[in-house]
Amino acid sequence: MRKIVSISALVLALGMFSCQSGDKSADAGIRYYRHLRFSETPFDLYTGNHELSAREAKTVNHYRFRYDDQSMLTALEFMRGGELLKGSSTGASRILITYEGNKETHHFFDHNGEPAQRAGVFTAIYELDDNGIRKGLKFYDKEGNLTENRNGIAWFEWQIMPTEQVRENRYNLEGEETVLNEFCPFYELRFDYNDEGWVTDMANYQGDTMYNCTVENCGDIGVSYFSFKYNDAGDLTSFEVRSLTGQLSNLYWGWARFENKYDENGNVLERAMFDQDDEPLAGMSVPVTQMVYNEQGSVVERKNMDIGRNPINHPQSGISVVRYVYDESGHPTDTLRFNSDMAAL
Amino acid sequence: MENLYKSASLWALLLIALTVPYSCRQPGQAKSSPEVPAGTVVSSFDGAAGMLIDQLQEQGDYVNSRQFPSMIKARTVYEELGGNIHLIDMRREAYYQQGHIAGAVNVRRSEILDHFENEILPFQYDKIVLICYGGHIASYTTQILRLLGYGNVYAMRYGMSGWNSDFAEDFWTAGISSDFQDQLVSEASPKPPSMYQPVLHATGTTGEEILYERARAVLAEDNGPIFIDQESVFENPDDYFIINFERKDKYESGHIPGAIRYKPQGTLGIPSEMSTIPTDRTVVVYCGTGHNSQFAVAYLSLFGYDARSLNYGNNGFMHQKMVEEREQLSWHPFTDEDIHDFPYVTGNQ
Numbered sequence: 001m002r003k004i005v006s007i008s009a010l011v012l013a014l015g016m017f018s019c020q021s022g023d024k025s026a027d028a029g030i031r032y033y034r035h036l037r038f039s040e041t042p043f044d045l046y047t048g049n050h051e052l053s054a055r056e057a058k059t060v061n062h063y064r065f066r067y068d069d070q071s072m073l074t075a076l077e078f079m080r081g082g083e084l085l086k087g088s089s090t091g092a093s094r095i096l097i098t099y100e101g102n103k104e105t106h107h108f109f110d111h112n113g114e115p116a117q118r119a120g121v122f123t124a125i126y127e128l129d130d131n132g133i134r135k136g137l138k139f140y141d142k143e144g145n146l147t148e149n150r151n152g153i154a155w156f157e158w159q160i161m162p163t164e165q166v167r168e169n170r171y172n173l174e175g176e177e178t179v180l181n182e183f184c185p186f187y188e189l190r191f192d193y194n195d196e197g198w199v200t201d202m203a204n205y206q207g208d209t210m211y212n213c214t215v216e217n218c219g220d221i222g223v224s225y226f227s228f229k230y231n232d233a234g235d236l237t238s239f240e241v242r243s244l245t246g247q248l249s250n251l252y253w254g255w256a257r258f259e260n261k262y263d264e265n266g267n268v269l270e271r272a273m274f275d276q277d278d279e280p281l282a283g284m285s286v287p288v289t290q291m292v293y294n295e296q297g298s299v300v301e302r303k304n305m306d307i308g309r310n311p312i313n314h315p316q317s318g319i320s321v322v323r324y325v326y327d328e329s330g331h332p333t334d335t336l337r338f339n340s341d342m343a344a345l
Numbered sequence: 346m347e348n349l350y351k352s353a354s355l356w357a358l359l360l361i362a363l364t365v366p367y368s369c370r371q372p373g374q375a376k377s378s379p380e381v382p383a384g385t386v387v388s389s390f391d392g393a394a395g396m397l398i399d400q401l402q403e404q405g406d407y408v409n410s411r412q413f414p415s416m417i418k419a420r421t422v423y424e425e426l427g428g429n430i431h432l433i434d435m436r437r438e439a440y441y442q443q444g445h446i447a448g449a450v451n452v453r454r455s456e457i458l459d460h461f462e463n464e465i466l467p468f469q470y471d472k473i474v475l476i477c478y479g480g481h482i483a484s485y486t487t488q489i490l491r492l493l494g495y496g497n498v499y500a501m502r503y504g505m506s507g508w509n510s511d512f513a514e515d516f517w518t519a520g521i522s523s524d525f526q527d528q529l530v531s532e533a534s535p536k537p538p539s540m541y542q543p544v545l546h547a548t549g550t551t552g553e554e555i556l557y558e559r560a561r562a563v564l565a566e567d568n569g570p571i572f573i574d575q576e577s578v579f580e581n582p583d584d585y586f587i588i589n590f591e592r593k594d595k596y597e598s599g600h601i602p603g604a605i606r607y608k609p610q611g612t613l614g615i616p617s618e619m620s621t622i623p624t625d626r627t628v629v630v631y632c633g634t635g636h637n638s639q640f641a642v643a644y645l646s647l648f649g650y651d652a653r654s655l656n657y658g659n660n661g662f663m664h665q666k667m668v669e670e671r672e673q674l675s676w677h678p679f680t681d682e683d684i685h686d687f688p689y690v691t692g693n694q
Contacts, residue, residue, distance in 0.1 A: 212675075221592075221675035243675055247594065252411055254610050275610070277593035283611025283618070284409040315615070316406070 029067045032057040034297060035266045036089055038228065038236040040202050041191060042124070043134050043158045043166055046076050046090070049234045050266040061085060061297040061330060073097055080296060080330045084111045087332075091118040102128045111331075115142075120150040134158060148173055151181040165190040167205075183252040184223075186213055198234060202226040212244045221276075223249050235262045248276045255281055267293045272307070280307040284315045298326050311340040319345060386539040387620035393545040393555050394648055400552025401614060407491045408613040414640040415487055417499035419507040422446070422474055423687045429471040433460070435482055436505070444511060444689040449476060454486050455566040461495065473498045478516045480504040481654065484636045485571055488643035489560050502636060503683055510684045517679050520656060525579045526663035529599030536605055539620040543648040556647075563646045571642055573629055573653040575662045586623050590632040590641055591659075595674050599666065601631070609637055613644045624650060631655035633667075633677050 033048025052062050058081045066075040076095045078088030085093060092108035099105075104126040110116035118124075123144070127136035138155040141147040148154045152172050159167045168189045172178045179185040192201040203210050203225035212222025221243045229238035240257040243249040248256040256276040261269045270290045273281045280287035288309060292301040302322045306312045313320045320340035325333050337345040390398050407413055422430070432449035434441050441451040452460045457475075461467050475483035475490075475498065483500035490498045501507070506517035549555035562568060578585060578601060587604040589596050596606045609632070612618045622628055628650050630638040635658040645652035659667055660679050667678035 245672055245675055247592075247675055250610075254411070275608070277608070279593065279608075282608065283615055284406065285611075316402075 029069070030054070031065045031067075032062045033065065034060065034062055035235075036063055037198065037234055038230075040199055040226070040228075041166070041168055041189070042137055042156060043168060043191070044199065046073065046095075047197075047234075058082075059296060063088070072099055083329050084109075084113060085330050086111045092116060102130075104128055104134075117142075121147065133160070146173065152178050161190065163190075165192055184213075186223075196234070198228075198230055200228055202228075210244060221247055221249050223251065231262065233262070233266060235266050235268075236260060237262075248274075248278055250276045254285060263293070265293075265297065267291065267297065267299075286312065286314055294326075296326075296330055298324065298330055300324055300326075313339050387542065387616050389616050390620075391542055393547045393549070394543040396552040397545065397547075397555045397559065397648065398614060398616065400556050401492060403552070404492070404494055406614055408488075408640075408644055409610065409615075412491070412496070413610075414484065414637050415491055415499045416480070416484070416502045416636060417472070417474055418502050419685050419687065422501055423508075423685070425472065429469075431465065431467075431470040431473045433457070433473065433475050434505075435475055435477045435486065440478070440505075440512075442692055444509070444691050445505070446476065446508065447688070447690045447694065453566075454482060454564055457486055457490070457564060458493075458561060461490065467495050468497065470497060474501050475499070476501045476508075477504045478512070479506050479520065479657070480634070480636050481572070481639045481656065484639035485643040485654075486564065488640040489564055489647070492644070492647065493556065493560055500636065503634075503679070505689075507683050508685060508687050509689055510686065511689075513684050517657070517660075517683075521660045521664040521679050522575065522657075522662055523665035524662060525575055525601075526599070526666045528579055528602065529663065529666075530602050531597055531599055533597070534603055534605045536607075536621045537623065539617050541620045541622060541624045543619065543650065544624050545649045559647045563643065568646070569651075570653055571639065571646070572656045573627075574656055578629055578655060579662065584627070585629040586626045588622070588628060588630045588638075588641070590630050590638050592674075595633075595659075595676070598670060598674055599663065601662075604631070609641075613641060619645075619648070622650065626651070628652040629655055632658045634658045634660055634679070 031048060032052040032054065034050035034052060035048070037047035037049050046065070048063055048065060052060055057064065061078070061080045064075070064077045064079055065073060068074050074097050076090065076097070078085050078090070078093050093111040094109035094113065096107045096109070097104060098107075106124040106126070108116050108118040108122065115122065121139040122142045123140040125138050125140065126134050129135045136155060136157050139147050139149050139153070146154055153170045154173045155171050157169045157171070161167050168191065169187070170178050170180065177187050179187060180189065186204045188205040190203050190205050191199050194200050204213055204223070205211065210224055212224045214222040223241055224244040225242055227238070227240045227242065228236055231237050237260050238257065241249050241251050250256050254275065255273045256278070258271050258273045260271050263269050268291055270288060272288045273285070274287075275281055286304040287307045288305040290303045290305055291299050294300045300323060304312050304314050304320050311320050318339055319337045321338040321342065323336040323338070325336065327333050339345055389395055401407070422432070426446070426448070432446050433452050434445045434449040435452060435454055435457070438451055445451070467473060473495070475487050477483040480500055480503045483504060487498050487500040503517055505512035507513070545555070545559070547555045547558045549558045578587065582601060582603045587601050589600050589604040589606045590609050591606070593606065607618065622645070628645060630641045630645070630652060631654065632638040635654050635656055638654040638658060642652040642654045655661065659676070664678055667676035670676055671678060
């Protein structure tokens with residue numbers, strides 16, 4: 001329970017502005033962050049990483065957290081200089097949150113501020129327990145009918161285990177237990193958190209036993225659990241997929257782990273991917289991708305590299321470098337593709 | 346001037362000698378020499394092999410897709426019986442008569458293309474499942490059909506051996522052995538340099554024509570053996586170029602002397618990797634069960650390699666070691682757990 005209490009404490013901590021670098025924010029009920037903390041379940045609260053001041057937020061892409069006078073999160077927006085942007089990692093440029101009794105309702109909006117679907121869902125309503133901890137989530141369409149998201153999930157249920165793990169089960173409209181998604185056919189998942197409230201493991205369970213998912217073509221030995229590691233700033237540095245016996249195991253996409261390197265702003269500078277032999281991806285896959293960012297925090301270049309960090313063309317597309325062009329407000333306007341000789345494709 | 350004429354004549358003769366063989370060769374005919382100069386990496390194939398690999402990549406590069414290798418478990422087939430599924434039993438008629446899955450039709454490997462092209466409408470089915478004795482011939486054939494674009498074809502893992510114990514006795518149960526597990530080595534053998542161009546004998550002039558011509562050839566009855574037994578390999582390992590088609594940790598725990606590890610994902614369809622496989626030796630591919638290796642053998646055969654799959658894979662020579670290391674290395678030793686008790690019918694039902 002200690003770790004779950006930590007998660008709850010995180011909620012409170014978010015509201016205790018007077019105790020945290022108060023000079024960062026000009027407005028009492030607003031905080032700005034460059035990134036969101038990594039998460040694998042909607043049980044997790046939205047948490048910011050790499051805080052910005054209000055002045056910095058005028059020129060840098062960020063997530064704006066707005067709170068009410070009860071320190072409850074009421075809006076999460078991806079923006080720059082007060083203007084909503086596309087590309088939020090939440091899947092919505094703006095999420096407005098309302099509270100009523102034990103219900104926490106999320107409404108989704110696009111970069112124009114118009115109501116929009118997120119993953120096939122218009123509204124998501126959490127059910128909270130007496131301690132304010134999430135215990136369920138249901139999805140609704142535009143007309144307010146219960147609906148399934150794009151992965152066929154109509155609702156989630158969570159339970160805090162005596163082991164301090166969070167147990168997650170998902171159901172479709174028929175009330176049948178359903179899988180995470182078609183590529184990860186896991187039914188019951190259990191999550192572990194560290195003392196900071198960061199998820200460290202996600203494991204498949206059947207009954208009370210961890211088990212291998214051995215769906216055809218999804219790894220040859222089965223997938224049982226995922227492990228996540230972070231740097232001191234809370235950036236995800238390592239993502240690993242393992243079998244019941246701890247062997248690295250390929251996911252459907254043919255990789256078993258990746259390592260991220262970051263700059264001081266929490267931007268991913270490089271991702272190196274490895275297969276279940278713990279060897280750099282080969283064949284038709286690119287092992288290393290490097291990114292370059294502008295001062296506003298938008299990625300402006302993505303480069304395919306071999307494990308020696310030499311530029312390579314993607315074996316299938318022939319693309320080596322992709323450049324992204326933005327307007328002054330940070331909206332993407334063009335995408336340019338080149339081979340390793342920098343010839344336009 | 347006379348020297349000039351002599352010199353010019355010699356150059357002309359040399360030019361003719363160099364040009365004639367190439368100008369007369371059709372795209373599908375074999376090159377005279379399969380090897381390329383040392384020190385270079387083969388990044389693409391020439392002639393018919395190049396046209397064939399381009400064709401396969403245009404069609405979706407199945408061997409590097411997430412659908413590869415397309416196996417299906419007996420239990421899944423059982424659960425889908427009665428659905429929109431077409432079952433093809435590829436065994437000899439006598440075996441088919443002794444017992445087959447209800448609804449399965451008996452079609453031999455050499456007749457499979459005619460069956461697909463003239464007897465059924467393949468795409469009206471959600472799944473077409475190929476069934477054989479142990480899953481090996483079905484794997485080989487599934488590979489070829491998938492490459493031809495039949496994206497709903499699957500090989501049933503362990504074949505009829507996994508369907509009912511009545512069929513396992515003569516095949517999978519008899520096939521498992523630990524006879525050679527004391528001869529395994531752990532040190533890795535290096536890959537040869539990238540230097541071999543596949544040799545193809547085809548008359549087709551387009552990638553599509555070459556693909557169909559080669560598919561018919563490798564599915565034909567007289568195509569030659571697609572299996573090899575354990576005794577042949579262990580008694581004379583130097584006679585073969587042996588490919589271990591498995592995980593690194595399994596390879597390192599013990600492999601056939603001289604065997605070289607190639608990645609199941611990241612070898613086929615990639616010229617720089619395939620060109621390290623000799624075209625002038627018999628290639629033996631093995632994996633845990635002989636299923637994935639049969640997919641590889643079919644692909645290599647399509648490109649003209651003399652390739653064979655080691656029957657039953659690791660299960661055929663180090664079964665006990667697999668059982669002992671099952672937890673540690675996630676081996677899949679064939680056991681009674683893999684044999685179901687699903688119903689079957691006899692005769693021509």
